[in-house]
Structure formats: structure tokens, C-alpha cells
Amino acid sequence: MSEHHNPPKGLMRWVLTTNHKDIGSMYLWLSLIMFFVGGFMAMIIRAELFEPGLQIVDPNFYNQMITMHGLIMIFGAVMPAFTGLANWMLPLMIGAPDMALPRMNNWSFWILPFAFIMLSSTLFMEGGSPNFGWTAYAPLSTTYAPNSTTFFIFAIHMMGISSIMGAINIIATILNLRAPGMTLMKMPMFAWTWLITAYLLLAVMPVLAGVVTMLLMDIHFGTSFFNAGGGGDPVLYQHVFWFFGHPEVYIVILPSFGIISTILPAFSRKPLFGYTSMVYALGSIAFLSFIVWAHHMFTVGMPLVGELFFMYATMVISVPTGVKIFNWVATMFRGSLTFEAPMLFSIAFVVLFTIGGFSGLMLAIAPADFQYHDTYFVVAHFHYVFVPGSVFAIFAATYYWLPKWTGNMYDESLAKVHFWFTFIGMNLTFFPMHFLGLAGMPRRIPDYNLQFADFNLIASVGGFLFGATQLVFLFLIIKCIKTGKPASESPWEGAEGLEWTVPSPAPYHTFSTPPDIK
Amino acid sequence: MMKYLKMITLIVSTVLMGLLNPMAFAAFEINMPQGVTAISQEIYQLHMIIFWVCVAVGLIVFSVMFWSIFFHRKSRGYKPAPFHENTLIEIIWTGLPFLILAAMAIPSTKTLLAIYNTDDADLDIKITGYQWKWRYDYLEEDISFFSHLTTSPQEIYGLREKGKNYLLEVNEPLVVPIGKKIRFLVTAADVIHSWWVPDFALKKDAIPGFINEAWTRIDTPGVYRGQCAELCGKDHGFMPIVVEAKTLEDYQKWLLVKQEKAQELKKLNALNRTEEELMQKGEEVYREHCATCHENNGKGSSIYPSLVKATMTDQLDCITDHMHSVTYGVPGTAMAAFGEQLNPADLAAVITYERNAWGNNTKQFIQAKDIVLFKETGKYQNQELLGTCKGVIKK
Numbered sequence: 001m002s003e004h005h006n007p008p009k010g011l012m013r014w015v016l017t018t019n020h021k022d023i024g025s026m027y028l029w030l031s032l033i034m035f036f037v038g039g040f041m042a043m044i045i046r047a048e049l050f051e052p053g054l055q056i057v058d059p060n061f062y063n064q065m066i067t068m069h070g071l072i073m074i075f076g077a078v079m080p081a082f083t084g085l086a087n088w089m090l091p092l093m094i095g096a097p098d099m100a101l102p103r104m105n106n107w108s109f110w111i112l113p114f115a116f117i118m119l120s121s122t123l124f125m126e127g128g129s130p131n132f133g134w135t136a137y138a139p140l141s142t143t144y145a146p147n148s149t150t151f152f153i154f155a156i157h158m159m160g161i162s163s164i165m166g167a168i169n170i171i172a173t174i175l176n177l178r179a180p181g182m183t184l185m186k187m188p189m190f191a192w193t194w195l196i197t198a199y200l201l202l203a204v205m206p207v208l209a210g211v212v213t214m215l216l217m218d219i220h221f222g223t224s225f226f227n228a229g230g231g232g233d234p235v236l237y238q239h240v241f242w243f244f245g246h247p248e249v250y251i252v253i254l255p256s257f258g259i260i261s262t263i264l265p266a267f268s269r270k271p272l273f274g275y276t277s278m279v280y281a282l283g284s285i286a287f288l289s290f291i292v293w294a295h296h297m298f299t300v301g302m303p304l305v306g307e308l309f310f311m312y313a314t315m316v317i318s319v320p321t322g323v324k325i326f327n328w329v330a331t332m333f334r335g336s337l338t339f340e341a342p343m344l345f346s347i348a349f350v351v352l353f354t355i356g357g358f359s360g361l362m363l364a365i366a367p368a369d370f371q372y373h374d375t376y377f378v379v380a381h382f383h384y385v386f387v388p389g390s391v392f393a394i395f396a397a398t399y400y401w402l403p404k405w406t407g408n409m410y411d412e413s414l415a416k417v418h419f420w421f422t423f424i425g426m427n428l429t430f431f432p433m434h435f436l437g438l439a440g441m442p443r444r445i446p447d448y449n450l451q452f453a454d455f456n457l458i459a460s461v462g463g464f465l466f467g468a469t470q471l472v473f474l475f476l477i478i479k480c481i482k483t484g485k486p487a488s489e490s491p492w493e494g495a496e497g498l499e500w501t502v503p504s505p506a507p508y509h510t511f512s513t514p515p516d517i518k
Numbered sequence: 519m520m521k522y523l524k525m526i527t528l529i530v531s532t533v534l535m536g537l538l539n540p541m542a543f544a545a546f547e548i549n550m551p552q553g554v555t556a557i558s559q560e561i562y563q564l565h566m567i568i569f570w571v572c573v574a575v576g577l578i579v580f581s582v583m584f585w586s587i588f589f590h591r592k593s594r595g596y597k598p599a600p601f602h603e604n605t606l607i608e609i610i611w612t613g614l615p616f617l618i619l620a621a622m623a624i625p626s627t628k629t630l631l632a633i634y635n636t637d638d639a640d641l642d643i644k645i646t647g648y649q650w651k652w653r654y655d656y657l658e659e660d661i662s663f664f665s666h667l668t669t670s671p672q673e674i675y676g677l678r679e680k681g682k683n684y685l686l687e688v689n690e691p692l693v694v695p696i697g698k699k700i701r702f703l704v705t706a707a708d709v710i711h712s713w714w715v716p717d718f719a720l721k722k723d724a725i726p727g728f729i730n731e732a733w734t735r736i737d738t739p740g741v742y743r744g745q746c747a748e749l750c751g752k753d754h755g756f757m758p759i760v761v762e763a764k765t766l767e768d769y770q771k772w773l774l775v776k777q778e779k780a781q782e783l784k785k786l787n788a789l790n791r792t793e794e795e796l797m798q799k800g801e802e803v804y805r806e807h808c809a810t811c812h813e814n815n816g817k818g819s820s821i822y823p824s825l826v827k828a829t830m831t832d833q834l835d836c837i838t839d840h841m842h843s844v845t846y847g848v849p850g851t852a853m854a855a856f857g858e859q860l861n862p863a864d865l866a867a868v869i870t871y872e873r874n875a876w877g878n879n880t881k882q883f884i885q886a887k888d889i890v891l892f893k894e895t896g897k898y899q900n901q902e903l904l905g906t907c908k909g910v911i912k913k
Contacts, residue, residue: 052684053676060752133749139726140709140751144649228727234710235725269592271602277612299712299747300723301704301730304634308627315619319612322575326611329583334599336592347587354579358572365622367557367629368565370721371550374712374747439547440716442747445755447674449685454546 018102027084034076041069046463062446063131070134082255092499095179100172108165115158122148138226138237142218160205167201181517193258208244242293256393267343268335269494274327281320314364341415345396356384377437383430407505408484421469428462558719639701647711647724650753686743691760695769704730712748736763786863800871816876836907862889
């Protein structure tokens with residue numbers, strides 16, 4: 001390598017970089033910061049719910065916390081983490097020198113910190129931050145909203161632009177920059193999942209931008225899209241929002257599928273079972289995700305036929321999802337298993353995501369949903385999907401690729417501590433919420449009847465345990481960057497893939513000449 | 519490392535044992551209520567069937583998985599098998615779930631059809647969600663009232679012990695007969711709410727500008743409690759629903775009493791009270807509804823403004839502004855709208871009281887019919903005064 005290929009020093013390296021590894025690292029750090037910010041809000045929520053009565057925050061601030069917790073975790077923690085992983089790993093996995101559109105890559109990252117500063121600044125504005133839940137149902141988010149809603153809308157627009165640019169970049173990279181000989185059906189599963197995710201992003205982020213713009217028009221320009229008094233319809237908001245919202249759920253889970261499909265074979269020392277059916281299942285899930293949105297709205301009073309259609313379509317989604325889970329189990333079956341941190345998080349992913357899938361199937365049954373809807377059962381369900389589904393997969397990916405990123409092995413026994421306390425904390429927090437919901441506790445309330453006190457106490461203790469444990473994760477990463485046993489080119493015995501053919505840490509430029517794929 | 523781990527495990531398990539001791543366990547409700555209607559029982563059955571289907575599938579998947587985790591370990595010297603695909607098994611585990619789902623869809627569809635059949639109702643009740651209370655209108659009977667939370671702030675803020683029905687108690691429950699098909703017409707006046715009583719398995723969104731239909735037929739008399747299920751702003755957690763289901767006989771008795779009261783109200787609206795009567799009734803209403811914030815002496819406290827010698831309460835031309843504030847509330851402040859909660863006679867009395875007590879001396883005495891007229895025209899005795907009072911209501 002000649003001199004001018006080395007990164008410049010100082011702050012400008014990060015501001016001006018077009019290097020996929022630098023940008024990937026920045027995405028991952030941003031995601032980790034937002035994970036702690038959103039997590040801190042969750043701690044406030046759990047502290048208020050620790051016992052019946054109002055103790056710590058007033059109801060309006062509580063509503064601000066649930067709103068910001070949701071927005072920050074989805075748009076700030078999970079989505080940037082996946083984009084960061086894509087930036088770092090996709091070029092390495094498909095033998096490309098960088099992302100296809102490196103300058104745009106810089107821009108799509110650097111929009112994000114400003115979007116989140118703007119979103120977070122609403123907390124300090126007169127009237128407080130958005131307080132209508134991350135779903136922002138009209139007219140609570142229009143006529144009855146705090147003034148800061150305008151900033152929330154602008155922040156959403158910026159995040160959307162960033163996501164769309166990221167998605168275009170990923171599609172261009174995967175379709176154009178694969179090493180010669182790597183056909184689509186030979187691609188690593190992580191590339192497949194991200195390719196499909198990127199198309200979902202392209203399809204639905206403009207829908208979100210559209211619907212929040214309609215909110216903006218209703219607030220400032222006197223339109224009545226969602227105001228029945230002016231000929232509009234509050235339910236229209238929900239339809240358009242969930243047309244974005246349901247594919248969004250898959251946007252934050254499909255890349256996890258790719259990660260798990262990479263890690264399970266590595267630590268089972270056995271190839272992924274049913275690669276082809278995995279790809280088809282992905283495609284089916286992505287397609288179905290567009291025609292199930294109204295299952296979030298079973299109680300709004302849809303016509304019977306609509307209700308039936310969305311119930312059947314939703315039930316069908318469990319088929320391709322089931323195929324994926326069966327394939328993962330078959331991958332592990334008769335393998336030669338070891339249980340390093342990436343594998344532990346992946347196994348926990350399969351078990352807990354399956355439980356989240358089961359409660360999802362229960363929620364699909366429209367008549368039963370009349371009881372489950374907007375209760376803690378739903379809170380339990382989507383946290384069982386998001387936390388093990390997205391967050392555990394991100395943990396697994398971090399441990400799996402940390403040696404490649406830093407050149408050092410992480411502290412395995414500390415990582416096991418992180419795993420076990422996270423696993424226990426997560427279940428202690430969210431499992432009792434199933435019971436709370438079934439027994440009749442609505443979601444998004446700051447106070448509750450005494451009959452819900454015991455399970456809420458357990459959930460709060462679990463929540464604090466989960467939250468505190470994440471400091472161990474931060475410590476582990478910093479420790480791994482600073483010191484640790486030097487990692488070889490391919491530190492995992494069973495790992496396959498082009499990323500393990502370059503040195504650890506991966507040099508600033510890799511695959512300047514494409515590798516040969518047999 | 520292991521030493522710390524053991525210690526922490528010990529602490530956590532001790533805490534858990536404490537929490538999960540059998541005494542505490544008695545209070546743990548872990549399942550959906552079966553409820554008191556045919557529909558709620560059908561839904562409970564559906565819930566249990568799909569739950570056991572999930573348990574069965576879970577058992578199979580997790581057993582295979584944990585079998586591998588225990589026996590197919592590298593540390594046991596297990597050598598990996600080379601297989602990585604099998605078309606037949608892929609077809610089976612795609613097809614079988616399809617069949618299970620189809621079987622599940624049949625009873626679900628049947629129940630859904632029953633839920634949607636709102637025909638041939640015996641009585642109709644209109645439910646309107648407000649921030650943060652419910653209004654019930656008995657459409658066939660000329661009866662209408664508001665139902666709001668009665669749990670005291672002292673209980674909420676931990677100054678007094680919380681009762682059994684903490685946050686689930688109201689001033690006036692919805693009263694319905696058992697054994698009759700009741701149709702609910704659900705709507706809202708401001709934002710979206712959702713009317714939910716778990717024992718009826720009935721949850722319907724209350725959407726401003728639209729009317730949703732739902733129905734129930736209750737089997738057993740009793741008091742059933744629920745809560746608003748759609749985030750509707752600050753006090754979403756504080757707008758409970760209480761339904762009292764009575765036998766037909768008791769229900770009709772209740773109707774009679776309610777109707778008599780409605781007649782009395784009509785009389786009240788036509789009533790001309792003397793100045794003494796107005797002041798006496800006004801003080802009574804003031805102490806019940808206003809004094810919690812503005813205090814008995816009218817001087818208010820912290821964020822609650824004083825009414826003593828205040829522009830709004832002591833200036834003659836401010837009378838319509840005063841009536842407006844009490845009737846419709848003051849947006850952006852803690853001042854609530856009392857126009858729907860109090861009858862015109864009480865509103866007239868309390869406004870009169872506020873304008874002539876504690877040294878306020880307007881000598882304006884307002885009658886119920888003035889309030890009725892004000893609500894219709896926005897004027898006081900046909901004088902357009904609203905907004906002439908400077909610096910009190912910004913318009």
C-alpha cells in the first residue's frame with residue numbers, strides 16, 4: 001500500500017471520510033450512544049412503574065418518555081446498527097473494495113447525528129417533547145400536540161432521507177460490486193437479507209415521509225387530512241402509518257436473520273441448512289409484510305371483510321417465519337457445537353424470537369386481538385421480537401466481528417457474564433408483561449391498579465438488571481479496542497466467508513483487486 | 519470471576535424467592551378472564567387453543583434444539599454431519615403449519631362473524647370518549663351522563679392508602695340489564711379513545727367524527743371494570759370504565775329514578791332562584807368542584823389563580839368571559855370545562871357565587887336559563903360581551 005492510502009489524522013478523518021469501515025464504525029458508535037439514551041428513558045419508565053401511584057414523573061412527561069424511547073430505539077439504535085454492520089461487512093463479505101457510492105455514504109451518515117440532536121432537543125422545549133407515542137396517531141399528534149411536533153416531523157424526514165440513501169447504496173453495492181463468480185445464490189445470507197431490507201426501506205420510508213408531512217399540513221397549513229370536522233379521517237393516518245410501520249418491523253428484523261444465518265453455521269461447524277428455502281422465505285416475508293398492516297388496527301372498526309383479509313394474511317406470515325426457525329434448528333442439529341458469546345446470543349435469539357413469534361400468531365387471531373390489543377401483552381410481544389430479535393442479533397454480530405474490526409479478541413468470560421445477565425434481565429422484564437396484558441393492564445399508562453403491582457415490580461427489577469448489564473458491554477468493547485489477545489485472520493474455527501481471508505484488524509483498504517470465487 | 523457470579527446469582531435468587539413466595543403468588547393473575555358473555559367465552563377458548571398450539575410447536579422445536587445443545591457438542595467430541603438440505607422436509611414444514619393455520623382460521627372466522635352481527639339490539643347506548651372521561655347516552659330513554667374517575671389525588675400521590683378499586687372507580691357507572699342485546703355506538707369528542715371491558719371481551723376505538731358499532735349480552739349481574747385502551751393524552755391512565763349489570767327488574771327501577779331526575783333537571787332549568795338561593799347553592803357547588811384548586815377562600819394557590827377581586831370575576835363586562843371559562847375551560851391551563859359536567863342551574867349558581875363572594879361585588883345574578891341561552895348563542899342576556907374584558911382571555 002502506498003502512503004496516500006492511509007487515513008488522515010484528527011477530526012477531519014471522520015467528517016470527510018468515504019471509507020466504508022470508518023463510516024460503519026461511526027454508525028455503530030452512534031447506535032450504541034442512542035441505545036444508552038433510549039435505555040435511560042426505559043429506566044425512567046420502569047422506575048415510575050416500579051410500584052402503583054405517581055412517584056417520579058408526571059403523566060405528561062411519562063408519555064414523552066414512552067414516545068422518545070420508541071423513536072430512539074427504532075430509528076436511533078437498531079436501524080443505524082444494521083446500517084453500520086452493512087457498511088463494515090458487506091464489502092468484505094462480497095469482495096468489494098468499498099461501498100458503491102462512497103460520497104453519498106458519508107452524507108447518509110452525517111445527517112443522522114443532527115436528526116437525533118434535533119429530536120432530543122424537543123425534550124427541552126416549552127411544552128415538552130412529542131407525547132403521543134411513537135405511532136403519532138392523529139388528532140392527538142395534530143390538534144392536541146405540543147409545538148415541538150414540528151421538530152419531530154423534520155427529524156423523521158432527515159432520518160428517512162438517510163435511510164433511503166443508505167438503502168440505495170446497499171442495493172448498488174450488492175448488485176454491482178460482487179466478486180466475479182459470486183452469483184446471487186452464492187451470496188452470504190447477510191447480503192441477501194440486507195438486499196431485501198434495502199428494497200423494503202426504499203418502498204416504505206417515502207410513505208412515512210408522506211404521512212408525517214400530512215401531519216405537518218394539518219398542524220400548520222389548515223388542511224384536514226386527519227380531521228373529521230374538515231372532511232378528513234383520523235383512521236386514514238393509521239392506515240398510511242402502518243403501511244410504513246409493518247414493513248418497518250421487518251426492516252429491523254431481516255438483517256438479524258442474516259446475522260443468525262451466518263453465526264449458527266459457524267459455531268455448529270456445519271453449513272446453513274436449506275439456503276435456497278431461506279432465500280425464498282425471506283422474499284415471502286418481505287412480500288407479505290406489505291399486505292398485513294391493518295392487523296395493528298383490528299379495533300378501529302374496519303368492515304368485516306377487511307378484518308378477515310388481514311387476519312388470514314397475518315396468519316400466513318408465520319409459515320415462512322416458521323421455515324426460517326426450522327432451518328436454523330436443522331443447522332444446529334448434528335453439528336459440532338461450541339458456545340462462544342456470538343453463539344450464545346444467536347441461540348437465545350432463536351428461542352426468544354420464536355416466543356415473540358408465537359405471541360405474534362396469537363395476536364393475529366382477530367377476535368382474540370380484541371382482548372390483547374393495546375395491552376401489555378402487545379408490549380411483551382414486540383419487546384420479545386425487538387430485544388432478542390434485533391438487539392441480541394446486534395450483540396452476536398458485534399462479538400463475532402469484533403476481532404476483525406479491532407484485531408483483538410474480546411474478553412470471553414466477561415462476554416458470557418454480559419450474555420447471562422442480559423438474558424435473565426430481558427426475560428424477567430418482558431415475560432411478566434404477558435400476564436399483565438392478559439389480566440387487563442392497558443399499555444402506555446403511568447399508574448395502575450394494585451392487582452398489577454407484583455408483576456410490574458418484577459419487570460422493573462428485571463429492567464434495571466438488563467440496563468445495568470449493558471455497561472458491561474460498553475466496557476467490553478473499549479477493552480477489546482485497547483487490548484486483548486491478537487486475533488488471527490480467521491479466529492473462529494467454523495467461520496466461512498471472504499471477510500476471514502483478510503488480516504485482522506481489516507486494513508483500511510481491502511479487496512482492491514477482487515478475490516476469486518470458486 | 520466465578521466467585522462473583524455465584525454471589526450475584528445467590529442475591530438474585532434470594533430476591534426472586536422473596537417475590538415469588540406462595541403468599542404473594544395468590545394475587546398473581548396470569549390469564550385472560552373468561553368473562554361473562556358468550557363472545558368473551560368463545561374468545562377465551564380461541565386464546566387457549568392457539569396458546570396450546572404454540573406450546574406444542576414450541577416443545578417440538580425447542581426439544582430438537584436442546585437435544586443438539588446437550589448432545590451435539592464439540593466438547594463431547596461430536597463430529598458434524600455434512601447434510602445441508604432436504605427438499606421433502608422443507609415441504610413438510612411449510613405445508614403442515616398451513617394446515618394448522620387453516621384449522622385455526624375456521625373458529626376464528628365464526629367468532630368474528632358473531633362479533634360483527636350488531637342486528638336486532640334490545641337497547642342502544644351511545645358512548646362518547648372525552649379527555650378524560652366517558653359520556654353515556656341511552657338513546658331510547660332520554661338519559662345522559664358523564665362518568666369520570668373518583669380516585670383521590672391523595673391515593674395517587676401516596677398520601678393515603680390505595681383502595682381495592684384504585685383507578686378503577688367512577689362517579690357514576692354505566693348501568694345495563696343482563697340478558698339483553700345491548701348495542702354500543704362508540705365515538706369521541708376530541709382525540710381517539712378506546713372503550714374496553716375485559717369481561718365482555720369488548721374493545722372498540724372511539725374515533726372523533728365517526729361512529730363504531732359493537733354489542734354485548736351479559737349473562738350475570740355484577741360490576742365490571744375496564745380502562746381506556748388508546749393513548750389519549752396526559753390522563754389516559756386515569757379514565758376507567760365501570761359497568762353495573764343489573765337484572766331487568768332492577769334496571770327498570772334505576773331507569774325510573776334516572777328519568778325522574780331528568781324531569782327535575784328540566785324544572786331546574788326553568789327555575790328562577792332568589793339571590794340568597796343562588797349564593798347558597800353556588801357555595802355548595804363551588805366547594806365540591808372548584809375549591810380543590812381555587813380553595814374555599816377563593817384565593818387559589820401556586821398555579822391556580824385567585825378569584826378574589828380578579829378582573830374576570832369582579833368586572834361587570836367580564837361576565838361572558840367568566841361564563842365561557844367555566845363552561846368550556848381555558849385551553850393550555852389546568853382549568854377544566856364544566857359545561858357538560860354541571861347542569862345549567864348549578865353553573866348559574868356557582869358563577870353567581872364567584873361574582874359575589876369574598877368581596878367580589880358585581881351584583882350580577884345569573885339564572886339557569888341565562889346559561890342555556892349562553893350555550894346556544896354565546897351571549898349573556900343577548901349582550902355580546904365576550905372578548906370585551908381585556909387581558910383575561912386571549913383570543
